[in-house]
Each structure stands twice: as C-alpha cells, then as structure tokens.
Amino acid sequence: MAVSLRPDKVGVLVAVIAAAAAASPFATFKANRIVAGAPRSLFEALPPTGAAILAAVLAVAVVVALLRTPGWLRLAAALAALGALAVAIGAVPAHLTPEGDRLARVGPSTGFWLSLVAFAVMAADASIRLRLGPLARIVAVLLVALGVALLLRTGAWDGLSVMKEYAGRSDAFWREAGRHVALALGSLAAAIVVGIPLGVLCHRVPAVRGAILGVLNVVQTIPSIAMFGMLIAPLAAVAAAFPFLAALGVGGIGAAPAFVALFAYALLPMVANTVVGLASVPAAAVDAARGMGMTARQRLVRVEFPLAFPVILTGIRIVLVQNLGLATIAGLIGGGGFGVFVFQGLGQTAIDLVLLGALPTVALAFSAAILLDAAVEASRGRLA
Amino acid sequence: MIEIGHVTRKFGAAVAVDDVTVTAPGGAITALVGTSGSGKTTLLRMINRLIEPTSGTIAIDGVDTRTLKPFELRRRIGYVIQGDGLFPHRSVAGNIGTVPALLGWDRPRIRARVAELMEMFQLDPAVYARRLPHELSGGQRQRVGVARALAAGPRVLLMDEPFGALDPIIRLKAQDDLLALQKRLGTTIVLVTHDMNEALRLGDFIAVMDAGKLLQFATPAEMLVRPATPFVEELIGTGDRPFRLLALAPVSEIVEPGTAGGPPVPATATQYEALASLAWDGRSAAPVAAPDGTIVGIVTVTGLLRHAARPR
Amino acid sequence: MTPVGIAFRLLVLVLMVAFLANPGLFEPLLLPLTRNGAPAIYVQGDLVALTLNHLAIVAMATGAATIIAVGLAMLVSRPSGVEFLPLSRSIVNIGQTFPPVAVLAIAVPLVGFGDRPALIALFLYGLLPIFENALVGLTGVPAAVADAARGMGLTPRQILFRVDLPLALPLILSGVRLSAVIALSTAAIGSTVAAKTLGEVIIAGLLSGNTAFVVQGGLLVAGLAILIDGVFVAAERFAAHRVGALQLRTA
Numbered sequence: 001m002a003v004s005l006r007p008d009k010v011g012v013l014v015a016v017i018a019a020a021a022a023a024s025p026f027a028t029f030k031a032n033r034i035v036a037g038a039p040r041s042l043f044e045a046l047p048p049t050g051a052a053i054l055a056a057v058l059a060v061a062v063v064v065a066l067l068r069t070p071g072w073l074r075l076a077a078a079l080a081a082l083g084a085l086a087v088a089i090g091a092v093p094a095h096l097t098p099e100g101d102r103l104a105r106v107g108p109s110t111g112f113w114l115s116l117v118a119f120a121v122m123a124a125d126a127s128i129r130l131r132l133g134p135l136a137r138i139v140a141v142l143l144v145a146l147g148v149a150l151l152l153r154t155g156a157w158d159g160l161s162v163m164k165e166y167a168g169r170s171d172a173f174w175r176e177a178g179r180h181v182a183l184a185l186g187s188l189a190a191a192i193v194v195g196i197p198l199g200v201l202c203h204r205v206p207a208v209r210g211a212i213l214g215v216l217n218v219v220q221t222i223p224s225i226a227m228f229g230m231l232i233a234p235l236a237a238v239a240a241a242f243p244f245l246a247a248l249g250v251g252g253i254g255a256a257p258a259f260v261a262l263f264a265y266a267l268l269p270m271v272a273n274t275v276v277g278l279a280s281v282p283a284a285a286v287d288a289a290r291g292m293g294m295t296a297r298q299r300l301v302r303v304e305f306p307l308a309f310p311v312i313l314t315g316i317r318i319v320l321v322q323n324l325g326l327a328t329i330a331g332l333i334g335g336g337g338f339g340v341f342v343f344q345g346l347g348q349t350a351i352d353l354v355l356l357g358a359l360p361t362v363a364l365a366f367s368a369a370i371l372l373d374a375a376v377e378a379s380r381g382r383l384a
Numbered sequence: 385m386i387e388i389g390h391v392t393r394k395f396g397a398a399v400a401v402d403d404v405t406v407t408a409p410g411g412a413i414t415a416l417v418g419t420s421g422s423g424k425t426t427l428l429r430m431i432n433r434l435i436e437p438t439s440g441t442i443a444i445d446g447v448d449t450r451t452l453k454p455f456e457l458r459r460r461i462g463y464v465i466q467g468d469g470l471f472p473h474r475s476v477a478g479n480i481g482t483v484p485a486l487l488g489w490d491r492p493r494i495r496a497r498v499a500e501l502m503e504m505f506q507l508d509p510a511v512y513a514r515r516l517p518h519e520l521s522g523g524q525r526q527r528v529g530v531a532r533a534l535a536a537g538p539r540v541l542l543m544d545e546p547f548g549a550l551d552p553i554i555r556l557k558a559q560d561d562l563l564a565l566q567k568r569l570g571t572t573i574v575l576v577t578h579d580m581n582e583a584l585r586l587g588d589f590i591a592v593m594d595a596g597k598l599l600q601f602a603t604p605a606e607m608l609v610r611p612a613t614p615f616v617e618e619l620i621g622t623g624d625r626p627f628r629l630l631a632l633a634p635v636s637e638i639v640e641p642g643t644a645g646g647p648p649v650p651a652t653a654t655q656y657e658a659l660a661s662l663a664w665d666g667r668s669a670a671p672v673a674a675p676d677g678t679i680v681g682i683v684t685v686t687g688l689l690r691h692a693a694r695p696r
Numbered sequence: 697m698t699p700v701g702i703a704f705r706l707l708v709l710v711l712m713v714a715f716l717a718n719p720g721l722f723e724p725l726l727l728p729l730t731r732n733g734a735p736a737i738y739v740q741g742d743l744v745a746l747t748l749n750h751l752a753i754v755a756m757a758t759g760a761a762t763i764i765a766v767g768l769a770m771l772v773s774r775p776s777g778v779e780f781l782p783l784s785r786s787i788v789n790i791g792q793t794f795p796p797v798a799v800l801a802i803a804v805p806l807v808g809f810g811d812r813p814a815l816i817a818l819f820l821y822g823l824l825p826i827f828e829n830a831l832v833g834l835t836g837v838p839a840a841v842a843d844a845a846r847g848m849g850l851t852p853r854q855i856l857f858r859v860d861l862p863l864a865l866p867l868i869l870s871g872v873r874l875s876a877v878i879a880l881s882t883a884a885i886g887s888t889v890a891a892k893t894l895g896e897v898i899i900a901g902l903l904s905g906n907t908a909f910v911v912q913g914g915l916l917v918a919g920l921a922i923l924i925d926g927v928f929v930a931a932e933r934f935a936a937h938r939v940g941a942l943q944l945r946t947a
Contacts, residue, residue, distance in 0.1 A: 225917075
C-alpha cells in the first residue's frame with residue numbers, strides 16, 4: 001500500500017502526548033496509604049523484558065499514528081497499545097513492592113495517564129475515520145467493558161492501590177454503586193414522566209412557555225451543593241409533619257434531598273428538548289395529518305412524537321450523563337453513591353479512595369454518553 | 385476586457401469547466417447562461433481566483449491574473465452574489481466601505497464615497513447609513529450588495545445570480561438600474577444566470593455553457609436567430625422567438641416615411657412595445673416621436689412583422 | 697430581558713450587597729433554621745473575603761479557559777486544522793461527560809489541596825462549553841457571507857478577525873456564560889479540597905447540621921450565579937442584535 005511520507009496531523013498530536021508520557025514517571029510508589037508518592041520510570045516499574053515489550057508496542061502504535069495509514073490499522077494499533085498499558089500497569093505492584101510489605105501502595109502516574117490519553121485520542125480518531133455506525137460503537141463499548149471486567153475478575157489489577165481500597169470495602173462499594181445508579185436512573189425516570197407532559201404543555205400553550213422555562217432556568221443556576229443542602233430543611237420538615245412519609249424513607253438527610261435535587265436539575269433539559277423537538281416537526285407534516293382527519297391526540301402520538309423523538313432522546317442523554325455526575329454530591333449529605341468515597345478520601349487525604357469513587361463515576365457517565373449518542377444517531381438515521 | 389484562454393477546471397475526476405476560450409469585451413455586459421452544473425459559476429469564480437484553473441490562462445485588460453496575489457486581484461474586482469452576502473454585523477455604510485478600508489483609503493474619502501454610492505442607489509445616507517442588513521428589505525439589501533462591489537471603482541464587476549433572491553417586480557427594477565448604471569460607468573460586467581430571459585434583457589453578449597463546455601458566444605439577436613446547437617435553441621424557447629427579437633431593437637431602426645393618426649410611439653421604445661400598442665389600439669400604423677417630440681415618420685404593423693420574421 | 701427579569705436580578709443584587717454589608721440584619725430570618733442555640737450567621741470566616749475569592753477563582757479559571765478554548769476553536773476551524781475538526785468535536789462531546797466533582801477530585805493528587813485544584817478543575821471543565829460554542833459559531837458563518845468576504849479580497853486573517861469572530865461572538869459569550877455558571881457551582885464544591893470559597897460556609901453547615909449556614913452559603917452562590925448569568929445574557933442579546941440573529945435559548 002502507498003504510504004505518504006508527510007506525517008498525519010492527528011498522529012503528530014498523538015506522538016507529542018506519547019513523548020510527554022515517555023518523559024514522565026510511569027508509576028508512583030508510596031510507603032503507605034497517606035504519604036506522598038515517589039515517581040518510578042517505566043523501566044524502574046517493570047521487569048526489563050516487560051518494559052521493553054510495552055515500549056515496543058507503544059512505539060509501533062506511534063509510528064502507525066504518524067504515517068498515513070488506513071483507519072482499521074490505526075484502530076487496531078491504538079487498541080493494542082491501550083490493552084498493553086492495561087495489562088502492564090497490573091504487573092507493576094508485584095515488581096515494585098518489597099516482599100512482605102503490606103502497607104506499600106503502587107499506582108499509575110502521569111506517564112501512564114498521558115499514554116492512556118494519547119492512544120484513546122488515536123482510537124477515537126480512527127473510529128471517526130472508519131465512520132463506525134451506532135451498532136458498531138455499542139459493540140465496541142461492550143467489548144471494552146468486557147475486557148475491563150476480565151482484568152478485574154482475574155485479579156490482574158489487585159495489586160494496584162485503588163484495588164486495595166476496594167478490597168477493604170467491597171460490600172460498601174457495591175452498595176453505593178447501587179445507590180448511585182438508582183439515584184441517577186430514578187430521578188431520570190421521574191423527570192421523563194413529568195418533563196415530557198410539561199414540554200407538550202409548553203408547546204401547545206405558548207403563554208406558559210416563558211414562565212416554565214424561566215423558572216427552570218433559574219433552578220439550573222443554583223449551585224448543586226447548595227441545592228442539595230437547602231433541600232435538607234424542607235424535607236426534614238415534611239418528614240416531621242407526615243410520619244408516614246418518614247416511614248417511606250423521606251427525610252432531611254439521605255437519599256430524598258438528593259433525589260429531589262437531581263430531579264429539579266433534570267427538568268430543564270427534558271422540557272426544553274421536548275419543546276424544541278415538537279417545534280422542529282415540519283409544519284407540513286402536522287398540516288397533512290390534520291388534513292387527513294387525525295385528532296389532536298392522534299397527531300401527537302402518531303406524527304409529532306415520532307418525529308420529535310431524536311431530540312427528546314438527546315434530552316434524556318443530557319440528563320442521564322448529568323445525573324450520573326451530579327449524584328456524587330449526594331455523598332456530602334448522606335445520600336450515598338460514589339461521592340461517599342470521593343469525599344471520605346478527600347477528608348482523609350487518601351487519593352486512592354478518591355479515585356475509587358471518581359473512576360467508576362467517570363466510566364459510568366462515559367459509557368452512558370457513548371451508548372445514548374449511538375441510540376440518538378440510530379433514531380435519527382431511521383427518520384432520515 | 386477579460387480574456388479566458390483554454391481554461392479547464394477539474395474537481396477530482398469530474399470536469400467542471402472543459403477547455404473554455406472566450407473573451408468578455410470591455411465596457412459591456414456578458415451574460416453567462418446555463419443550467420445548474422453547467423460550469424458557469426465555476427468559470428466566473430476562476431476570474432477572481434476564488435477557484436484556481438487546473439490549466440489555461442485568464443487575463444484582465446491584458447494582465448495575467450496569476451501575476452497578482454489573489455486577495456489583491458479580488459480587491460480590484462467587484463463581486464456580487466445571490467442572497468447578497470452582506471456582513472450581518474456591519475452597518476450599511478460599513479459594508480459598502482469594506483474594500484476602500486482594505487485598500488487603506490482615509491476616513492473622509494471612504495465616507496464621501498459611501499455617501500455618493502448610497503445616493504446613486506437611492507438609499508438616503510441619513511436614514512440608512514447606520515442600519516444593519518437585517519433591518520433592510522430584500523431589494524435594499526441587493527442594492528447595498530452592488531454598491532459594496534462598486535465601492536472602490538472596479539473596472540470589472542462579477543455577478544453570480546445577483547437577482548435570484550428577488551421577487552419578479554423588484555427584479556425588473558433592479559435589472560433596469562443595473563443597465564443604467566453600466567451605461568453610466570462603462571464597467572465590464574460578467575453576469576451568471578440560469579434565466580435566458582434575464583440574459584437576453586441584460587446581456588450585450590451571451591455565452592451559453594453546458595456540461596463544462598462553451599456552446600455559443602454571440603449577441604442576443606444573433607443567438608435568437610442562429611442558435612448554435614439544439615440545446616441553445618431549447619434554452620431560448622421557440623414559441624415566442626419573434627417577439628423576443630422585436631424586444632431587442634428600438635423603433636427608431638424601422639421608421640418609414642409617411643403620416644398616421646393617433647398618439648405617437650416614442651422612437652426609443654422597443655419594437656415589441658410598438659407592436660403591442662398598435663395591436664391593442666387596432667391601428668395598422670402610428671407616428672413615431674423623437675425624444676424632443678418631433679415626429680420623424682411612422683411605424684407600421686407590416687414593417688414590424690417583417691422584422692420579426694426569421695432572417696433568410 | 698423582560699422587566700420582571702431585570703427587577704428580579706436587581707432585587708438579588710440589592711439583597712446580596714445588604715447581606716454582605718450587614719449580615720446581622722438577616723439574623724431573624726435565619727435563626728429558625730438553627731438548633732440548640734447555634735449561631736445563625738457564619739463568623740468563622742469573612743463572608744466578603746470568601747465571596748471575593750470565590751469570584752476571583754471563577755474569573756481566573758473562566759478567563760483562561762476562554763482564551764485557550766477560543767484559540768483552539770480558531771485553529772481547528774481554519775483550513776489547516778480541518779483534520780482535527782471531527783476529532784475535537786468528539787473529544788468535547790466525551791469530555792463533557794466527566795463530572796465536575798471527579799475532575800476536582802482527580803486534580804488533587806496532581807497539585808495538592810487548596811485553591812489550585814479548584815482552579816485547575818474549573819479551567820479544564822470550563823474549556824468544553826466555550827470550545828463547543830466557539831466552534832459552532834466559527835464554522836456556522838453563512839456560506840454567502842464567507843464567499844463574499846473572500847471575493848472582496850479579505851485575507852484569511854482578515855476573514856477570521858473581521859467576519860468570523862464578530863459573527864461567532866454571541867455564541868462564544870453563551871459558552872462563557874455556561875462555563876462561568878458551572879464554575880461558580882464547582883468552586884463551591886472546591887471547599888471540599890480546601891479552596892477558600894463560599895462552599896466553606898455550606899460545608900460547615902452540613903458538618904454541624906446547621907441549616908442556616910447551608911442556606912446563606914447556598915443563596916450567596918446562587919445569587920452570584922443569577923447575576924453573572926444575567927450580565928452574560930444581556931451581553932449575548934446585545935451581540936446577537938448586532939448580528940441580527942436572536943437564537944432560541946434552550947440551555
């Protein structure tokens with residue numbers, strides 16, 4: 001195949017980041033959980049053969065990025081580099097930790113994270129060039145999730161400091177994970193049930209549109225931490241006044257204020273996207289439906305909703321990603337979720353514990369975004 | 385004078401303009417006509433190097449356009465496009481003064497030039513100078529677009545479907561204004577249009593393009609009478625050819641000696657207008673009046689019809 | 697902006713200034729929210745200093761983010777940067793999925809506790825909305841306008857600074873507004889990593905179960921957000937009027 005000598009521009013970016021990664025420490029070694037870490041270069045962190053293999057895989061991937069190579073080769077090289085990084089980092093603790101030392105902590109450092117960024121950029125760029133369809137992207141996310149699950153299952157990462165934090169509190173981790181997802185999905189469901197009818201109302205009755213969207217806009221400007229905090233007082237009062245609600249779990253501290261706050265933030269995107277979606281339905285289609293004798297209800301269900309669906313789905317995407325992130329704040333007010341670990345970790349200056357909360361949050365939001373983006377694209381493709 | 389010599393432009397494998405050689409005479413309007421995809425707009429945009437020719441040469445008044453930097457060349461050539469392309473964030477005066485400002489004119493000179501052009505285009509500077517484009521009507525925006533193109537006094541004006549966005553009545557008025565303006569300034573104009581009627585009405589010369597090739601370059605009358613190919617003939621339309629021919633020439637060309645009653649026909653009117661007037665009144669002849677009012681002879685239905693017949 | 701909207705924002709401004717100048721005035725309102733004789737007004741720190749520092753952190757981070765994000769959008773929207781356009785779109789799209797709290801938490805191991813992790817998190821998170829809006833604005837200039845600009849002999853540089861940027865201004869301002877409002881909120885969370893912001897008041901309230909602190913801290917930040925949002929909305933409207941296009945405000 002003909003390969004031009006002019007370097008690929010995105011490849012240059014990948015190479016620059018990878019070079020910065022090579023110049024940075026690959027891992028950190030800490031004598032215990034709290035102290036500051038000492039940097040370890042790639043060849044210090046891994047046995048010579050392992051380090052050489054990883055360096056070679058990464059170097060080949062950078063060369064593939066720099067040359068004007070076909071998309072599938074770029075994607076394969078980027079995935080190989082990411083896979084090698086994932087396996088390699090798991091091998092570091094065994095090499096660095098002295099025999100019998102149970103307090104030492106080993107974790108990835110700047111060099112590892114930058115390499116991750118470099119080849120993630122390369123993989124993203126390759127998948128754009130290949131024009132991967134929605135289904136292919138969903139499959140890709142599932143495969144990556146499967147790979148990560150495999151690494152976790154086999155214990156390949158067990159030596160890493162984050163996993164040591166997990167090992168100590170695996171029960172709490174899964175309990176908070178469940179709460180986190182329940183909070184995010186539950187408030188999303190409530191926002192869909194309330195937001196879509198409200199959006200239809202705004203679309204049908206222009207007089208109330210300004211007022212509803214205006215109030216929701218102001219709600220949106222209230223800082224999340226304040227919103228969560230301020231709901232404590234009224235909900236405590238409600239629980240005190242209506243004991244049966246308290247019995248259901250409504251109270252000033254806990255999941256209730258978090259749920260209400262997430263719901264309040266979620267309403268604006270739901271209502272606004274429903275309004276925009278309905279407004280973007282071609283007038284000719286609505287007119288034709290009316291001309292054929294459809295009732296207002298039939299028009300809404302058979303014509304307007306199907307045509308507005310991609311925009312409404314985009315609203316759901318925004319809300320879900322936003323909720324998964326915001327649910328961390330619940331940890332501050334006793335509402336549970338991954339935020340519990342983030343804020344506990346910040347309080348104890350235990351960064352590994354912070355990461356135990358932050359990494360799954362990012363992974364969840366990230367996967368939700370890719371999956372729902374694919375769904376939005378598929379729903380648009382069906383209409384186009 | 386714009387000399388286009390063996391110009392070809394390819395986009396990948398597609399040939400948009402195929403070895404076109406044509407000269408747009410100086411001080412005249414050349415209308416470039418064709419269906420969409422015929423290459424007419426590509427040819428126009430190669431004149432000010434918005435598109436570079438794959439091969440061939442273009443010279444304006446004897447100067448090869450490649451000897452100038454593209455942006456310097458463009459500042460010397462007026463350019464008007466469909467939908468006006470006015471800068472939405474600049475006032476009318478700011479839009480018209482764009483090229484003079486680029487050329488480094490001083491402020492009083494720009495201000496004077498803007499005022500002069502606005503008067504010329506019937507836009508009161510006191511009212512319109514500070515308005516933004518979205519505060520104008522379609523016809524006004526189009527006039528500002530032409531005024532902006534003429535601001536630095538270019539010898540050449542390129543127009544790409546300049547009246548395409550106007551409704552029919554405003555379009556007729558804008559076309560008349562352009563004709564008057566061209567007479568006054570003597571600018572060399574190349575105008576792209578898909579509308580043969582517009583080409584016949586405005587063009588001193590018409591160039592017909594199809595599939596990247598130049599099919600015919602001729603005066604409107606010659607093109608009506610002797611279309612070079614069946615495609616040109618189809619573009620002109622055969623149904624009302626005699627009337628179109630009459631519409632191209634003034635009454636003064638066929639004045640006969642004699643006398644006739646009834647109101648006179650102006651010598652400057654087109655023969656088409658004279659025939660319409662006679663047919664409506666049911667007269668067979670009418671006196672012809674020179675611009676100063678003197679009767680110079682008569683025009684007859686027979687004479688008009690003779691002129692409308694296919695030349696042998 | 698409607699008269700009601702202006703009056704509402706003026707009222708917010710007056711109440712905020714009054715509270716900061718003399719918090720004691722509001723003590724009777726806040727007292728019912730306390731329990732066991734706890735103080736109603738936060739006195740462990742200077743509220744005015746916290747407010748100013750909160751604003752300063754947000755202004756610095758958002759200012760830096762604006763410069764970098766608009767600069768990047770300018771690069772990517774030029775013909776020489778076109779290879780980065782689809783990639784940068786998806787990086788922005790995916791980057792926005794990073795929760796602010798996570799960005800804040802991940803910044804701590806890099807720079808330690810204090811104002812600095814907050815600044816970094818605010819800066820990084822602020823880049824995305826500005827970049828996205830600047831990109832939409834810079835690549836959304838009507839084709840006829842871009843064509844006319846080139847045809848009149850504007851150089852690429854002149855097209856960027858005289859046509860593209862002024863036309864993109866309303867959208868860029870809208871991005872800066874989103875960034876600033878998000879930054880105000882994230883800066884409050886920044887107190888959990890020891891940044892000196894109004895979040896300190898809220899956290900103190902949460903830790904001691906004193907709702908009066910939570911409410912006064914929260915309302916102060918919300919007031920700031922509403923005022924800054926109002927200023928930018930007004931600037932956007934003005935700029936949008938200049939370019940003759942009033943966009944529907946959806947976010």
